[in-house]
Amino acid sequence: AxxxxxxxxxxxxxxxxxxxxxxTYDTSESDYYLFWYKQPPSRQMILVIRQEAYKQQNAxxxxxxxxxxxxxxxxxxxxxxxxxxxxxxxxxxxxxGAQKLVFGQGTRLTINP
Amino acid sequence: EPEVxxxxxxQVTQMGQEVILRCVPISNHLYFYWYRQILGQKVxxxxxxxxxxxxxxxxxxxxxxxxxxxxxxxxxLKIRSxxxxxxxxxxxxxxxGTVSIPQHFGDGTRLSIx
Numbered sequence: 001a002x003x004x005x006x007x008x009x010x011x012x013x014x015x016x017x018x019x020x021x022x023x024t025y026d027t028s029e030s031d032y033y034l035f036w037y038k039q040p041p042s043r044q045m046i047l048v049i050r051q052e053a054y055k056q057q058n059a060x061x062x063x064x065x066x067x068x069x070x071x072x073x074x075x076x077x078x079x080x081x082x083x084x085x086x087x088x089x090x091x092x093x094x095x096x097g098a099q100k101l102v103f104g105q106g107t108r109l110t111i112n113p
Numbered sequence: 114e115p116e117v118x119x120x121x122x123x124q125v126t127q128m129g130q131e132v133i134l135r136c137v138p139i140s141n142h143l144y145f146y147w148y149r150q151i152l153g154q155k156v157x158x159x160x161x162x163x164x165x166x167x168x169x170x171x172x173x174x175x176x177x178x179x180x181x182x183x184x185x186x187x188x189x190l191k192i193r194s195x196x197x198x199x200x201x202x203x204x205x206x207x208x209x210g211t212v213s214i215p216q217h218f219g220d221g222t223r224l225s226i227x
Binding site: 043044100101 | 143144146148150154155156157158161163168169171202204206208210215216217218220221223
């Protein structure tokens with residue numbers, strides 16, 4: 001069974017600084033997708049970024065980028081120029097095609113002004 | 114941008130009562146999901162639904178739970194006899210099903226069992 005692990009329950013960063021959230025996963029599959037979802041206090045689940053496992057190039061969305069290390073089964077999220085609105089719970093998730101998403105335990109990110 | 118909509122946003126129910134949570138997935142999506150998040154915990158998969166039948170369900174999804182797509186637009190989750198431990202946020206999600214398209218989540222229904 002696939003598992004996703006986020007080893008940092010909480011992280012904090014100064015506004016405008018850069019922060020990296022860690023995620024590792026376990027799978028025997030070679031074709032899959034990885035996602036980072038953001039959950040603000042309103043508790044919506046908002047897709048931040050996704051990475052296709054077959055792509056070597058790391059995904060980037062504006063201030064958000066990932067470091068995908070397939071051999072190490074590592075998928076970290078880097079947030080550059082952190083903003084107060086980035087404060088949220090961040091969940092790493094694994095998925096294949098139309099199958100269920102498997103989520104990590106989440107990392108609560110605090111932005112200090 | 115199309116959205117997944119869920120109603121109600123908050124449901125308070127007495128233990129033992131039946132509750133129905135409603136979702137309207139994005140119109141051209143084919144795969145539908147329910148997830149649950151107990152307060153302070155991670156999001157857990159409950160069930161997936163495709164072509165008018167359950168395609169996968171988790172251990173949580175026991176005989177007290179059922180899903181239905183009654184009219185081609187709504188997707189409902191029914192809990193027959195609620196327990197205190199059913200208190201959670203319930204998220205509906207939908208996807209086109211192709212590998213390049215992620216699941217889109219609704220805003221959730223907060224279920225409180227008294």
